[in-house]
Every structure is written in C-alpha cells, then in structure tokens.
C-alpha cells in the first residue's frame with residue numbers, strides 16, 4: 121500500500137540519535153534547547169518550548185493563556201480531534217466555526233458573524249484556534265484584526281504547516297497570534313517520532329509553558345513563591361505535567377530541520393504534478409491563496425460526485441483495494457460521539473459536513489516517486505471514470 125504520508129529517516133538522523141544515546145543525557149540535557157533555538161530561529165520567533173507531542177503543546181498553550189472552566193474556545197470542525205480536545209483538558213467548552221469551501225480553513229466570514237452574535241449574547245470566546253489545514257495558512261491578518269476588535273487570544277494549530285509561509289512570514293513567527301503549535305508526528309513535515317513545540321514572542325507565556333511541561337516546577341528564584349532554602353531547592357508553583365521531549369527526539373528534529381525547505385519544495389513539485397494530471401477528472405484540486413506558501417502536508421481533492429457513477433465509498437475502497445492508501449482528513453469533529461454527547465448535531469456546520477462527503481486525501485510525501493504518482497493517477501482515472 122502506498123501510504124498517504126511517510127517520514128524519511130536518513131543515516132544522518134540515525135547518527136544524531138546514536139550520538140545522544142552515547143552521551144551523558146537522554147533527557148533534560150542540552151539538545152532540546154538547541155532544537156528549540158533552531159526552530160525559533162527558523163520561524164523568526166523568540167521562544168520555543170519542545171514537548172512530547174503536538175497535543176501536549178496545544179494543552180500547555182491553552183493553560184498558559186488561563187483557559188479554564190467557564191471559558192469558551194472556538195476552533196474548526198475540519199481538523200484532528202486534538203485541536204478541540206486541548207480545550208476540554210482545561211475544563212473549558214469548545215465551539216466550532218464552519219469552514220471556507222475553498223481553503224477548508226476556518227471561514228473568516230463565518231467567524232466574524234459568529235463573533236458579532238456572541239458579543240450580543242455575552243459569550244465571546246476566550247481564544248480561537250485556527251488550524252492551517254493541509255499546511256496553507258488561515259487568513260491570519262483578518263483573524264488578528266478580529267481578535268483586537270472582540271478581545272480573544274489566538275493559538276495557531278500549525279501542526280500541518282511547519283515550513284509554510286504567510287505574507288512572507290514563516291508560519292510560527294507568531295506575528296498574528298499569541299502562540300503557534302507544531303507537531304512532529306511521522307506523517308507531518310519533519311519528525312521526531314512523537315513530538316511538538318509551542319512558539320511565542322511573549323516571555324510570560326514562554327515561562328509558563330516551560331514550567332507546565334515539567335510538573336509546574338521552577339528553579340528560578342524570581343519565580344518562586346517564597347525564598348529558596350538552598351542550592352538544591354526547586355519549587356512547584358502550579359500543577360504541571362511531564363510533557364518533556366527526549367534528547368534523542370530533539371537530535372532527530374535538528375537533523376530533520378536541515379531538510380525542511382527541500383521537503384516542502386518537493387511536496388510542491390508533487391502537488392503540481394497531481395494538479396496537471398488530474399485536470400481532466402471531475403474533481404476539485406487544492407485551491408492556493410496568493411499570500412500563502414503551503415507546506416503541502418496533505419493533497420486533498422473533492423470528488424464531483426454528481427458527475428461520477430460511483431459512490432464516495434466505492435471510489436475510496438476501489439483505490440485502497442489496489443494499494444493506493446487514500447485517506448479522509450477529517451471526520452467533522454462535532455459529529456464524533458464524544459462531541460455529540462456535549463450537544464453538537466449533524467447539520468450544525470453544513471460546509472464542513474458537505475466537505476466530508478467529497479474530500480479525498482491522495483498520497484503525498486517527499487520520497488513519493490514519479491512511477492508511484494503515475495500509478496496513483498492512472499488508478500484514479502480507472503476508478504472514477506468507470
């Protein structure tokens with residue numbers, strides 16, 4: 121099966137991991153800090169906090185902004201469940217904003233409408249979590265403008281968008297947000313096996329996330345509630361977690377980061393091939409905004425089912441049965457049983473639900489060969505046109 125996404129591990133990544141294994145520190149050593157610096161420098165942002173997953177990064181991002189019981193946070197229904205779950209971990213309520221039918225990102229038109237109603241009803245969100253779907257940035261200048269008008273924080277879920285740009289700023293620069301979050305899961309753009317990072321320009325948020333990653337413990341006397349007893353002393357000043365990234369993971373991340381730009385360029389080349397080859401099929405190829413340079417984490421087409429003699433499932437199963445590992449990103453989060461129990465229904469976010477009827481993710485990763493692309497395209501023609 122050709123998977124929809126796949127990591128590339130080279131000898132240099134393996135060597136970086138082995139070097140750490142032969143060193144004094146497997147965790148809490150110098151390499152995590154180096155990885156944080158390297159990513160922060162790449163993004164043009166001041167601070168990075170490396171953690172054991174993108175989900176953990178989202179969780180400490182929410183906590184550092186003070187999100188808790190009684191607060192509401194909005195995200196998009198077309199995302200991985202973690203973008204909403206992080207809010208629930210804090211005891212806050214989630215609501216969703218429907219998607220834009222072209223970019224599949226949170227619609228800023230729907231966002232503005234929902235904000236104007238929420239203002240009247242007195243239930244404005246404490247934060248909004250836009251997700252850069254497939255690696256194409258949301259319209260962050262507009263979301264930022266709305267955040268100033270209505271007063272909410274912004275956490276970018278940039279799990280898909282490592283290596284992407286928005287208005288010539290690297291995604292992760294936090295020019296338009298309080299915090300941006302990356303994931304380094306193997307299907308994402310670069311990997312540390314499991315891993316994530318929260319980025320910010322705000323020193324207070326940085327220090328808070330840094331503490332939350334490691335049990336809420338500080339060794340900085342300035343942050344202690346009372347005077348330290350002595351040189352051995354640390355203080356737990358709040359309830360934190362063990363969300364630490366290992367030195368091994370960070371070393372792999374530093375090694376992978378060197379190939380990030382080449383990976384994204386390669387993803388673009390493959391996407392362009394797909395665009396060209398799929399031109400004659402009754403499908404919609406990805407829409408690209410002028411001011412956003414996508415990382416092309418995912419290549420998603422929409423089937424024009426009224427022009428196709430098969431059902432969605434027949435197309436999907438037809439491709440899978442001959443080794444083309446297509447996927448569906450994502451099942452609208454509000455229709456998951458857990459969220460239904462919280463009161464969401466089918467019909468709540470029609471654009472997201474329509475998308476779910478038609479969206480199909482084709483395999484895309486930097487080492488996908490021309491022969492594989494041809495096979496995938498050929499199979500698509502056969503399955504869709506027969």
Ligand SMILES: *Cc1c(COP(=O)(O)O)cnc(C)c1O
Nearest residue numbers: 173174175200202279303304305
């Ligand atoms: C992958 C992903 C996450 C979670 O990342 P993990 O590193 O797997 O915890 C969160 N949000 C989105 C949109 C993702 O794709």
